[in-house]
Amino acid sequence: xxxxxxxxxxxxxxxxxxxxxxxxxxxxxxxxxxxxxxxxxxxxxxxxxxxxxxxxxxxxxxxxxxxxxxxxxxxxxxxxxxxxxxxxxxxxxxxxxxxxxxxxxxxxxxxxxxxxxxxxxxxxxxxxxxxxxxxxxxxxxxxxxxxxxxxxxxxxxxxxxxxxxxxxxxxxxxxxxxxxxxxxxxxxxxxxxxxxxxxxxxxxxxxxxxxxxxxxxxxxxxxxxxxxxxxxxxxxxxxxxxxxxxxxxxxxxxxxxxxxxxxxxxxxxxxxx
Amino acid sequence: xxxxxxxxxxxxxxxxxxxxxxxxxxxxxxxxxxxxxxxxxxxxxxxxxxxxxxxxxxxxxxxxxxxxxxxxxxxxxxxxxxxxxxxxxxxxxxxxxxxxxxxxxxxxxxxxxxxxxxxxxxxxxxxxxxxxxxxxxxxxxxxxxxxxxxxxxxxxxxxxxxxxxxxxxxxxxxxxxxxxxxxxxxxxxxxxxxxxxxxxxxxxxxxxxxxxxxxxxxxxxxxxxxxxxxxxxxxxxxxxxxxxxxxxxxxxxxxxxxxxxxxxxxxxxxxxx
Amino acid sequence: xxxxxxxxxxxxxxxxxxxxxxxxxxxxxxxxxxxxxxxxxxxxxxxxxxxxxxxxxxxxxxxxxxxxxxxxxxxxxxxxxxxxxxxxxxxxxxxxxxxxxxxxxxxxxxxxxxxxxxxxxxxxxxxxxxxxxxxxxxxxxxxxxxxxxxxxxxxxxxxxxxxxxxxxxxxxxxxxxxxxxxxxxxxxxxxxxxxxxxxxxxxxxxxxxxxxxxxxxxxxxxxxxxxxxxxxxxxxxxxxxxxxxxxxxxxxxxxxxxxxxxxxxxxxxxxxx
Numbered sequence: 001x002x003x004x005x006x007x008x009x010x011x012x013x014x015x016x017x018x019x020x021x022x023x024x025x026x027x028x029x030x031x032x033x034x035x036x037x038x039x040x041x042x043x044x045x046x047x048x049x050x051x052x053x054x055x056x057x058x059x060x061x062x063x064x065x066x067x068x069x070x071x072x073x074x075x076x077x078x079x080x081x082x083x084x085x086x087x088x089x090x091x092x093x094x095x096x097x098x099x100x101x102x103x104x105x106x107x108x109x110x111x112x113x114x115x116x117x118x119x120x121x122x123x124x125x126x127x128x129x130x131x132x133x134x135x136x137x138x139x140x141x142x143x144x145x146x147x148x149x150x151x152x153x154x155x156x157x158x159x160x161x162x163x164x165x166x167x168x169x170x171x172x173x174x175x176x177x178x179x180x181x182x183x184x185x186x187x188x189x190x191x192x193x194x195x196x197x198x199x200x201x202x203x204x205x206x207x208x209x210x211x212x213x214x215x216x217x218x219x220x221x222x223x224x225x226x227x228x229x230x231x232x233x234x235x236x237x238x239x240x241x242x243x244x245x246x247x248x249x250x251x252x253x254x255x256x257x258x259x260x261x262x263x264x265x266x267x268x269x270x271x272x273x
Numbered sequence: 274x275x276x277x278x279x280x281x282x283x284x285x286x287x288x289x290x291x292x293x294x295x296x297x298x299x300x301x302x303x304x305x306x307x308x309x310x311x312x313x314x315x316x317x318x319x320x321x322x323x324x325x326x327x328x329x330x331x332x333x334x335x336x337x338x339x340x341x342x343x344x345x346x347x348x349x350x351x352x353x354x355x356x357x358x359x360x361x362x363x364x365x366x367x368x369x370x371x372x373x374x375x376x377x378x379x380x381x382x383x384x385x386x387x388x389x390x391x392x393x394x395x396x397x398x399x400x401x402x403x404x405x406x407x408x409x410x411x412x413x414x415x416x417x418x419x420x421x422x423x424x425x426x427x428x429x430x431x432x433x434x435x436x437x438x439x440x441x442x443x444x445x446x447x448x449x450x451x452x453x454x455x456x457x458x459x460x461x462x463x464x465x466x467x468x469x470x471x472x473x474x475x476x477x478x479x480x481x482x483x484x485x486x487x488x489x490x491x492x493x494x495x496x497x498x499x500x501x502x503x504x505x506x507x508x509x510x511x512x513x514x515x516x517x518x519x520x521x522x523x524x525x526x527x528x529x530x531x532x533x534x535x536x537x538x539x540x541x542x543x544x545x546x
Numbered sequence: 547x548x549x550x551x552x553x554x555x556x557x558x559x560x561x562x563x564x565x566x567x568x569x570x571x572x573x574x575x576x577x578x579x580x581x582x583x584x585x586x587x588x589x590x591x592x593x594x595x596x597x598x599x600x601x602x603x604x605x606x607x608x609x610x611x612x613x614x615x616x617x618x619x620x621x622x623x624x625x626x627x628x629x630x631x632x633x634x635x636x637x638x639x640x641x642x643x644x645x646x647x648x649x650x651x652x653x654x655x656x657x658x659x660x661x662x663x664x665x666x667x668x669x670x671x672x673x674x675x676x677x678x679x680x681x682x683x684x685x686x687x688x689x690x691x692x693x694x695x696x697x698x699x700x701x702x703x704x705x706x707x708x709x710x711x712x713x714x715x716x717x718x719x720x721x722x723x724x725x726x727x728x729x730x731x732x733x734x735x736x737x738x739x740x741x742x743x744x745x746x747x748x749x750x751x752x753x754x755x756x757x758x759x760x761x762x763x764x765x766x767x768x769x770x771x772x773x774x775x776x777x778x779x780x781x782x783x784x785x786x787x788x789x790x791x792x793x794x795x796x797x798x799x800x801x802x803x804x805x806x807x808x809x810x811x812x813x814x815x816x817x818x819x
Contacts, residue, residue, distance in 0.1 A: 015408045022295040022568040023575055023587050029296055029469035034518050039469065040366065040408040041296050044339040047370035054369055054408060066590040066614065068339065093586065096600055097593035135561045135586040135600060194803070196575035196585065238515055242784055244803025245580050246796040250519040257467070257517025288681045295568040302569055302742035307791050312742065313639065313681040314569050317612040320643035327642055327681060341612065511788055523792040530740070530790025 003265040005213050005223035010036035010261075014211040017055040017080075018204055019043045019073050021063025021092065024197025027253065028061075028204040034257035035227070037208035043069045048076040057085055057211030059204050060111075062103055063092035063136070070103050077111030086114040086210035086217065089165075090203035093136045094118065095125035108163055114210050115221045116159075117168035117203045120144055120152070127159045137193070144173045153182045153273060166221050168206065170199060174229065176222040183222040186269040187229025189236045194245040198252070202228040205256070226268035231255035233267070276538040278486050278496035283309035283534075287484035290328040290353075291477055292316045292346050294336025294365065297470025300526065301332075301477040307530035308500070310481035316342045321349040330358055330484030332477050333384075335376055336365035336409070343376050350384030359387040359483035359490065362438075363476035366409045367391065368398035381436055387483050388494045389432075390441035390476045393417055393425070400432045410466070417446045426455045426546060439494050441479065443472060447502065449495040456495035459542040460502025462509045467518040471525070475501040478529070499541035504528035506540070549811040551759050551769035556582035556807075560757035563601040563626075564750055565589045565619050567609025567638065570743025573799065574607075574750040580803035581773070583754035589615045594622040603631055603757030605750050606657075608649055609638035609682070616649050623657030632660040632756035632763065635711075636749035639682045640664065641671035654709055660756050661767045662705075663714035663749045666690055666698070673705045683739070690719045699728045699819060712767050714752065716745060720775065722768040729768040732815040733775025735782045740791040744798070748774040751802070772814035777801035779813070 015038045020028055025041060032039035042051040045068070052058055058080040060073045080087045089111075091104035104126050108116070116126065119138035124130070144152045152175060156167045161179035169175045174185035192198045206224040213220035235251035243251075288311045293301055298314060305312040315324040318341070325331055331353040333346045353360045362384075364377035377399050381389070389396065392411035397403070417425045425448060429440045434452035442448045447458035465471045479497040486493035508524035516524075561584045566574055571587060578585040588597040591614070598604055604626040606619045626633045635657075637650035650672050654662070662669065665684035670676070690698045698721060702713045707725035715721045720731035738744045752770040759766035781797035789797075 021587070023571050025296050026299060026469065026572060030519055030522065033467050033469060038408055038410060040369065041294070041337055042366075042370070043337065044372065046340070047372035050370040050372075064587055064589065067592070093588070096586065097588070097596040099590065099593035099596075135584055135597075137584060194579050196572065196579060242797070242800060242804065244800030246576055246799035246803070249576065250523065250796065251515070253519035254515060254517030257519070258515065298569050299572060299742065303792055303795065306740050306742060311681055311683060313642065314567070314610055315639070315643070316610060317645065319613070320645035323643040323645075324681075523796065524788070526792035527788060527790030530792070531788065 002223045002226055002268045003261040005209055005220045006227065006261045006264050008212040009208050012212045013037055014056040014208055015040060016057045016059060016207045016211060017042065017052050017076065018059045019069060019076055020059065020061035020200060023063060024200040027197050027201050030253050031201040031256055032204050032208055034253050035205050035208050043072045045072045045075055048072045049079040052076045052079040053083065057207045058087045059207035060088065060107065061090040061092055061200055061203055062100060063200060065103055073107060074110060077107060081112050086207060086214055087111060088203050088207040089113045089116045090200060091118045091122045091126055094122040096135055101125055113163065113165040114217050115166045115168055115206055116163065117170065117206055119171055119199065120169050123159065123167060123169050138171055144169060144171050144175060153177060157182060166218050168221050168225060170202065170225065174225050176218065176225055178218045181218060182273045184271045184273060185222065185225050185229060187226050187233060189232040191236055191248060192232045195249045222270065226270060227256065227259060227264055230264060230267040231259065275496040275499055275541045276534040278482055278493045279500065279534045279537050281485040282481050285485045286310055287329040287481055288313060289330045289332055289480045289484060290315065290325050290349065291332045292342060292349055293332065293334035293473060296336060297473040300470050300474050304474040304526050304529055305477050305481055307526050308478050308481050316345045318345045318348055321345045322352040325349045325352040326356065330480045331360045332480035333361065333380065334363040334365055334473055334476055335373060336473060338376055346380060347383060350380060354385050359480060359487055360384060361476050361480040362386045362389045363473060364391050364395045364399055367395040369408055374398055386436065386438040387490050388439045388441055388479055389436065390443065390479055392444055392472065393442050396432065396440060396442050411444055417442060417444050417448060426450060430455065439491050441494050441498060443475065443498065447498050449491065449498055451491045454491060455546045457544045457546060458495065458498050458502060460499050460506060462505040464509055464521060465505045468522045495543065499543060500529065500532060500537055503537060503540040504532065548769045548772055548814045549807040551755055551766045552773065552807045552810050554758040555754050558758045559583055560602040560754055561586060562603045562605060562753045562757060563588065563598050563622065564605045565615060565622055566605065566607035566746060569609060570746040573743050573747050577747040577799050577802055578750050578754055580799050581751050581754050589618045591618045591621055594618045595625040598622045598625040599629065603753045604633045605753035606634065606653065607636040607638055607746055607749055608646060609746060611646065611649055619653060620656060623653060627658050632753060632760055633657060634749050634753040635659045635662045636746060637664050637668045637672055640668040642681055647671055659709065659711040660763050661712045661714055661752055662709065663716065663752055665717055665745065666715050669705065669713060669715050684717055690715060690717055690721060699723060703728065712764050714767050714771060716748065716771060720771050722764065722771055724764045727764060728819045730817045730819060731768065731771050731775060733772050733779060735778040737782055737794060738778045741795045768816065772816060773802065773805060773810055776810060776813040777805065
């Protein structure tokens with residue numbers, strides 16, 4: 001079932017506007033290219049609405065936000081809504097500072113997102129549920145596990161209903177949920193947490209998948225999450241004894257570049273509830 | 274003929290001031306080092322004139338411009354002109370927004386550039402010719418081909434005359450033109466388009482070549498374009514089955530690092546008209 | 547003796563706040579992860595004090611400073627002092643512009659640093675000693691050598707006394723000095739100078755080592771310097787004929803990722819005076 005969503009990215013090669021952090025921006029651009037789409041980065045209020053307009057999708061990531069870029073995020077998000085474009089929010093570090101929490105909440109209030117993707121602590125913060133964000137990583141106390149899976153799904157579906165967005169909560173177990181349906185995804189490898197920005201990269205790639213598949217945001221987002229996790233698995237198998245997190249980073253993007261729709265179809269591990 | 278231009282970069286190891294975008298800045302710094310020069314990045318108006326002064330060449334790239342950095346670009350460009358330094362303009366995304374188009378035009382009006390390097394859509398926009406910029410990539414409708422080559426050369430020579438700069442239009446076929454002479458360069462590989470920032474990297478490296486060879490800007494720019502394309506070829510041959518765009522990015526910079534003047538001499542594919 | 551300092555980084559996995567330049571920020575984040583700690587990057591005054599507060603250590607790098615981020619550096623540094631956190635200063639390019647020199651000096655005046663790490667030209671500038679900074683690289687005239695080693699150690703100890711910080715001067719020979727004791731470190735490889743940001747990476751990693759070993763800042767900083775140099779050696783041995791500075795960059799971070807405490811213990815080359 002996942003095959004077609006990647007096919008469509010490659011066929012349509014959508015142009016994706018990214019307002020993202022300067023830490024992982026290069027990897028975000030390269031993974032968007034790797035999956036078959038094209039990135040453009042622009043974050044100044046004097047141009048963002050125009051850039052959003054010439055693009056087909058938008059990815060907003062608050063990883064290194066400031067007053068200037070927050071304004072650009074709001075302008076772009078509203079313009080994308082006007083145009084009916086797919087929009088992703090990555091609320092990096094929501095909960096780590098009032099600025100991040102408030103900005104993420106304000107974005108959710110003022111912009112209609114197609115997908116909100118974060119770790120469990122960020123999403124809980126955004127939902128106003130007590131969370132324990134530790135910097136930009138999820139707190140272990142919050143982690144989705146087999147034990148609290150039903151509860152986590154119920155939470156994600158509730159937040160999907162509240163926001164109208166597909167909610168993607170990624171971690172050891174990934175959840176991608178609409179208000180009615182949940183994909184529980186088992187792809188990925190723990191070593192992905194040792195690279196900065198695999199989450200940012202996934203958000204950027206999700207924007208590409210959504211834009212190429214606008215009629216099926218839940219499935220497109222689930223396909224992007226499966227693809228990222230599968231790339232993490234393929235890249236991990238490729239590691240030699242001397243390779244570490246830096247080579248792993250390259251191999252993951254390489255795996256996205258080389259991933260065939262058939263490979264995604266066969267490698268995707270998910271369950272629907 | 275190309276050999277000597279690389280020799281001079283390695284001999285003189287010029288210091289290059291870069292005001293460039295945060296997407297590809299790390300690759301720009303590493304490729305400047307790889308070719309034998311040294312980079313310094315600084316973009317605040319409170320220091321850019323001083324930084325330009327201690328450097329020997331300047332590279333201005335508008336990829337993620339904003340009010341603050343636009344001011345810095347103008348100050349640095351004028352200072353470099355005063356000092357007689359080589360200056361490169363990379364008008365990333367000119368045509369994609371009024372801010373980019375107007376900033377690029379203003380820079381060309383107020384600063385004398387040694388080389389202006391962009392894709393065909395960006396250069397057409399800058400020349401006031403109807404272009405069809407699609408984000409930061411050239412539009413296929415604009416692409417230089419065997420069919421429109423004479424026309425493209427005439428355009429580039431005209432724009433070189435108008436601006437006093439060497440015009441470098443890169444794509445499947447690369448043109449490097451003064452008002453009288455055109456280098457038509459056949460190096461490169463299509464896969465280079467699947468990496469973010471090969472154009473940005475080329476602009477930064479061009480600044481190094483120009484600075485090391487100030488008497489021959491046309492030839493130095495042509496040599497840099499050949500070197501980048503040749504690196505793309507060498508790196509492509511090195512790709513294994515599992516490598517994708519991320520490893521390719523590393524291999525291109527590696528190829529610049531290892532490129533001998535003799536290798537450039539033998540590998541450069543060009544014609545002069 | 548070095549073994550335990552790395553052990554502690556892995557055991558405690560400290561969260562490190564980095565206010566750093568956009569050129570090498572991705573490598574800084576990945577090396578912090580590679581050594582066993584966690585990075586968070588945040589540079590806006592509206593959140594930096596909060597981010598410093600949730601972290602356990604702070605790294606300030608002035609590589610692409612501007613008015614907005616300078617203010618953030620001062621706020622974070624003071625907050626870290628209040629909280630008793632370890633703080634590193636990397637005065638990138640001090641001496642290259644008045645803005646850099648004055649900002650670095652102001653930071654040293656207003657913030658108590660645990661470690662100040664730079665090349666010899668930057669540290670001399672900061673100490674008010676005539677230096678010959680050339681961009682962001684040390685001037686050869688300043689370089690620490692066997693001939694001027696005693697003098698350099700005396701200078702570093704004097705500056706350590708004056709600032710109350712451990713002074714780390716890195717180059718072909720690395721010095722890590724308190725007012726009473728000097729580590730003279732022989733690890734490293736000349737090719738490290740052909741990668742942008744090995745100094746920035748070392749500063750970020752030093753913050754992780756210090757934070758995990760707050761009682762022994764001199765030894766922890768020396769251990770970080772040994773680890774970085776040793777990684778440069780290990781990565782250099784791994785280079786194949788086609789590898790250049792870009793692959794080398796990846797291999798260094800990989801070597802930090804794979805480094806065992808025993809490997810550091812055996813590979814560290816230092817003398818104490």
